[in-house]
Amino acid sequence: MAIDIMNPYEMAVAQFEDAGRRLGLSQAMRAILSKPKRELTVNFPVRMDNGDVRMFTGYRVQHNINRGPAKGGIRYSPQVSLDEVRALAMWMTWKCAVVGIPFGGAKGGVICDPHQMSHAELERLTRRYATEISILIGPDSDIPAPDMNTNPQVMAWIMDTYSMHKGYSVPAAITGKPLAIGGSEGRLEATARGVQFVTREAMRDRGMKPEETTVVIQGFGNVGSITARLISEMGCKVVGVSDISGGVYNPAGLDVYKTLRYSREHGGLKGLPGAEAVTNQELLELPCTVLIPAALENQLTRSNAPRIQARMIIEAANGPTTPEADMILNERGIPVIPDILANAGGVTVSYFEWVQDLQRFFWAENEINNRLESIMTRAYRAMCDKAEEQQVNLRLGAYLLAVARVAEATEIRGVYP
Secondary structure: OHHHOOOHHHHHHHHHHHHHHHHOOOHHHHHHHOOOOEEEEEEEEEEOOOOOEEEEEEEEEEEEOOOOOEEEEEEEEOOOOHHHHHHHHHHHHHHHHHHOOOOEEEEEEEEOOHHHOOHHHHHHHHHHHHHHHOOOOEOOOEEEEEOOOOOHHHHHHHHHHHHHHHOOOOHHHOOOOOHHHOOOOOOOOHHHHHHHHHHHHHHHHOOOOHHHOEEEEEOOOHHHHHHHHHHHHOOOEEEEEEEOOEEEEOOOOOOHHHHHHHHHHHOOOOOOOOOEEEOHHHHHOOOOOEEEEOOOOOOEOOOOHHHOOOOEEEOOOOOOEOHHHHHHHHHOOOOEEOHHHHOOHHHHHHHHHHHHHHHOOOOOHHHHHHHHHHHHHHHHHHHHHHHHHHOOOHHHHHHHHHHHHHHHHHHHHOOOO
């Protein structure tokens, strides 16, 4: 299996290069867009509850800011690496461009296991990390947001830390905050809601009726669990889900609300009554109409791509499909709705939150959801049109749109000095 695991940054660059060649970008432009603009590595001490001091390493990478301030989440995980953060920052650039919002791409991360830390330790780590990266972040330069293992509370600590340095409150410096301090209605569900809108459009295009559609979702965190709820509310049957403890499967369908409650009460899906236990890898190969990877990178590889039984894949995670797997799925006629579009709902509503904070004027949730639906469906249609026009798969269609927009902005601005 290990031989299939691709360095995420190499994967991101390979995807970009494919689009760059097809667009006929110059060697200079391809060189500029294949490298991050800025990379900050920070090593910082945190006092633990027992009095010990531990050193932690964190990153903040800005890939490209030619279309606007950098935008991107912060993840806490033992697996965080500089190359992973570089890849995620690049994907954010294309994600913002494909849905047409005026941001560049960034990402951040800290190498840690938040599940092994107390609330107080997590707060001290977050505030120290925020202080270390405060030389880069701000409402006009780089706006962080939640990602894997971070949440509105973590964003509140970062916003407060940044504001303490300034001496006044700066709510627009961070998105994904609690409503009480300038967060936006609809932000928590935004990524999953974007997945729902894109899934609905893709199903319509292929004549799939919700009542005849079975869905498997890998990952049951914020995105995966809310996607399961929204997809089931559409009338689809969720037959398999998984989290870090493993997967559960019932071909007759899972009761999503009972599954959500069980996961909350037991800290995971393991042992869910009325369901068969499966591994995360087995889950991906289950028979279903729609497969939604909503966990990590490198999940669909050349090893398992030939055995995927889904008729369509919606990438709710970032980089879940390796280029080799992409080719295999393409040859097998299994469409993949790419991550840079499918999970762009989160950054789109983060953009709405930023705008609301800057204006000090807030919108109702139905207005936010309607605006999100409009942006996601328009971007989906543009991707399909581009793919059809160029006779390429949907990922390349999305990349051709996104890379062309970023290249145009870069060309117009020129090379300084």
